[in-house]
Amino acid sequence: SQKIEQNSEALNIQEGKTATLTCNYTNYSPAYLQWYRQDPGRGPVFLLLIRENEKEKRKERLKVTFDTTLKQSLFHITASQPADSATYLCALSTGGFKTIFGAGTRLFVKA
Amino acid sequence: GAVVSQHPSRVICKSGTSVKIECRSLDFQATTMFWYRQFPKKSLMLMATSNEGSKATYEQGVEKDKFLINHASLTLSTLTVTSAHPEDSSFYICSASTSGTRGGETQYFGPGTRLLVL
Numbered sequence: 001s002q003k004i005e006q007n008s009e010a011l012n013i014q015e016g017k018t019a020t021l022t023c024n025y026t027n028y029s030p031a032y033l034q035w036y037r038q039d040p041g042r043g044p045v046f047l048l049l050i051r052e053n054e055k056e057k058r059k060e061r062l063k064v065t066f067d068t069t070l071k072q073s074l075f076h077i078t079a080s081q082p083a084d085s086a087t088y089l090c091a092l093s094t095g096g097f098k099t100i101f102g103a104g105t106r107l108f109v110k111a
Numbered sequence: 112g113a114v115v116s117q118h119p120s121r122v123i124c125k126s127g128t129s130v131k132i133e134c135r136s137l138d139f140q141a142t143t144m145f146w147y148r149q150f151p152k153k154s155l156m157l158m159a160t161s162n163e164g165s166k167a168t169y170e171q172g173v174e175k176d177k178f179l180i181n182h183a184s185l186t187l188s189t190l191t192v193t194s195a196h197p198e199d200s201s202f203y204i205c206s207a208s209t210s211g212t213r214g215g216e217t218q219y220f221g222p223g224t225r226l227l228v229l
Contacts, residue, residue: 004154032216043117043204043220044155089155093216099145103154 002027004102006090012108019077021105023090026071028100030092033066035075038087038104047088048075080109114138115207117221124195125229132190132224134205140185141207145218146178149202161188195228202226 005024013019023033032051036044050057050066050073057064063076077084087104114137124130134144143162147155159175161167161182169175179191188207192199202225206218 034217036220041202041223041225043115043206043223046217046219049217098157098160099216099218100157101155103152 002100004028004090004092004100006088006102006105008103008105010106010108012110013080015081015109015111017080019080019084019107019109021075021088021090021107023073023075023102024071025092028071028092028094029068030094032093033064033073034091034093034099035062035064035073036089036091036101038089040087044089044101077107080107082109082111085109113217113219115141115205115219115221117205117224119224120222121225121227123227123229126196127194130192130195130226132192132203132205132226134188134190134207134221136186136207136219139207139209139219141188141209142185143208144182144188145206145208146180146188146190147204147206149204149223155204158190192226195226197228200226200228 003026034049035047038044048064050064061078065074085108087106089104090102091099093099116135118133146158149155157170158173159167159169161180163182163185167180182188204223206220208218
């Protein structure tokens with residue numbers, strides 16, 4: 001069956017370090033993959049989109065990689081700050097604009 | 112840009128009553144709107160997809176007579192939870208996209224509505 005896996009355990013890192021979050025999927029051939037940020041009690045906020053023919057995408061301190069062979073995406077936040085603390089959701093779309101979301105990984109950045 | 116609002120942000124109602132939640136795209140025309148439900152520490156669960164002027168497409172297991180969706184214009188969609196029961200208590204989130212266009216894959220989410228049915 002189709003599955004999206006994000007590390008359910010919270011990630012705790014020190015301010016200034018690079019946070020790396022993982023999204024693995026099985027039985028999908030996504031046309032593109034997106035990362036969203038969600039704060040408690042709020043709706044998700046779009047961060048980055050990467051297409052199947054792209055290996056890497058960057059935006060300011062954020063970097064996303066997409067390996068369709070490994071069926072994995074990595075999401076990096078460099079020079080992390082306490083304000084980066086949130087839940088980060090991975091989302092896959094196979095086309096037709098229907099998107100499936102992972103359960104998210106909670107990130108805590110300590111000052 | 113790409114702001115989506117939801118109203119109300121929080122609602123408490125008695126069992127058996129109906130609740131309407133509005134979702135508006137404030138600065139763009141949304142050809143497609145999505146309604147999600149989210150339980151604590153769980154993934155977003157897609158309930159239905161609606162395109163302006165046509166009937167919503169419901170996901171398997173979602174009762175369309177229970178969760179009425181109206182997408183009357185390119186900037187407004189409503190979700191009505193009819194005859195609400197305590198098990199309907201949840202966080203409901205809408206999103207909007209300009210599907211069919213380049214960049215339309217991205218969904219812009221509203222802030223969510225917390226529903227508590229007593």
